Amino acid sequence: MLRATRILRAGALSGGEIIDRVVLDHGDRHRRRTAMRGVGGTAFLLDLAEPAMLDDGDALVLEDGRLVWVEAAPERLLEIQAPDEHALRRLIWHIGNRHIPAEIGPDAVWIGYDHVLADMVRGLGGTAAEVERPFRPEGGAYSGGHGHGHGSGHAHNHAHSHD
Template sequence: MIRATRFLRAAALTGGEIVDRVVLDHGERHRRRTAMRGIGGTRFLLDLADATVLDDGDALVLENGRLVEVEAAPERLLEIRAPSEHALRRLIWHIGNRHIPAEIGPEAVWIAYDHVLAEMVRGLGGTAEEVERPFRPEGGAYSGHGHSHSHG
């Protein structure tokens, strides 16, 4: 089976032949080694040196030099908002206290759908609406990088 042993960040793509595309949710985009199949049928082994968070638009480099584009799959999420900046910060603290992945934007936070957390947010004065979109949570304080699509 052909292998993909390295990747290119979207910003570094300057050409190359894209032969297929893989559509992956957040968990599937954080891998080191796994068998994959592109939507066009290309089968390959992802075989990276380290577990890596791939982002939308990145490309996996096959041994023959061809590229497989990575597309972030839409996921069922909660979009959390609050009536003020202070209230949003408070909600972010409560979410972080539960150690769940979160994507933090300037006016909203996104987490994986969870009806219990939705009720908690509403009980604290925020809104929690179900949305479907790609999920790009923060990388974490101990992961060696910040936001998952700013490293590379």
């Protein structure tokens, strides 16, 4: 079976023949080794040296040099907003206290859909609207800032600082 052994990060893509794409939700974008099939039918084995977070716009490099584009799949989420910055911070604290993955934007927070948490947010004065979009949650304190919430390290060569 054809293997993909490297990741080209979105910012480092230059040239290369993109032959297919994989559409993966947040959970499926954290991988090391698994069989995959692109939407165009290309079957391959993702075979990385260690687990890595695949980001929207990355490409997997096949053994023959061709590329498979990585696309973040839309997911059912709650978009949480608040009437002011203090109220949003308070909601973020309550969400974080439940140890669930969250993507934090300047004016909203996104979490996986959960009707109980939607009710909690509304009870605390916020809004919780169901949306469908790619999910890019914050990493845990020990994950290097990437979208997976556990302490295992991963290889990367991003075009941003981890300071």
